[in-house]
Amino acid sequence: MKSDTIISVSHISKIYRSEEMETIALDDISFTIEKGEFVAIMGPSGSGKSTLMHILGALDLPTSGEYILDGKKVSELSDDDLADIRNQKIGFIFQAFNLLPRTTTMENVMLPMVYASIPKADREARAKKYLEMVGLGHRLHHTSNQISGGQQQRVAIARGLAMNPAILLADEPTGNIASNQAEEIMGIFQHLNDEGHTVVMITHEPDIAAHAKRTIHVRDGKVVSDEKNKRQHRAKYEQVEQ
Secondary structure (H helix, E strand, C coil): CCCEEEEEEEEEEEEEEECCCCEEEEEEEEEECCCCCCCCCCCCCCCCCHHHHHCCCCCCCCEEEEEEEEEEHHHCCCHHHHHHHHHHEEEEEECCCCCCCEEEHHHHHHHHHHHHHHHHHHHHHHHHHHHHHHCCCCCCCCCCHHHHHHHHHHEEEEHHHHHCCEEEEEEECCCCCCCCHHHHHHHHHHHHHHHEEEEEEEEEHHHHHCCCCEEEEEEEEEEEEEEEECCCCCCCCCCCCC
């Protein structure tokens, strides 16, 4: 494995079994992602992309195959090690935002740093820095129920950046926001990627996947294509305060 490989998935399969039946969610999937890439994993509902996202996020383990994240074999890690990886190596950004209600944007962004026992002054400085980066410097003390869906997703991105993770893992990040806000969010991801962040995005929308530099297509639990986007759709990046 090359030293700049941050994700290595080798012959991953995931099988769910019950007394009545066996369901193959992932079937012999292999690929690598290098540091600094912006990759979209795309597929229709039921394709296996959500299962793959859970494995990439160390939220689940494959039935067979090997997953190496930033040089570590995930299957060999303890529960505590996995929790540390999820908090420190991966910045999660979910479709549903997953913000604490009636809690300020600053407090939401600081939450992963609280778990990591980072001093309060450092937590506040980092939270302010990343909220300003995503255009919410004027919303530091607004609660999550006082801002729009697009702004909530910006808070989620700032929270994902809080621990300076090895990768940003975004699950359908534009699924709950309007199309104009989706373009703004994709502009932020592209800016972060331009700054050197590794971004892995799960989506079922071709026009959203087109913002990435590379697209891995998944169907029926298999990778059916893996190619660089010939023409990356660039979204305008502005630290818009709206």
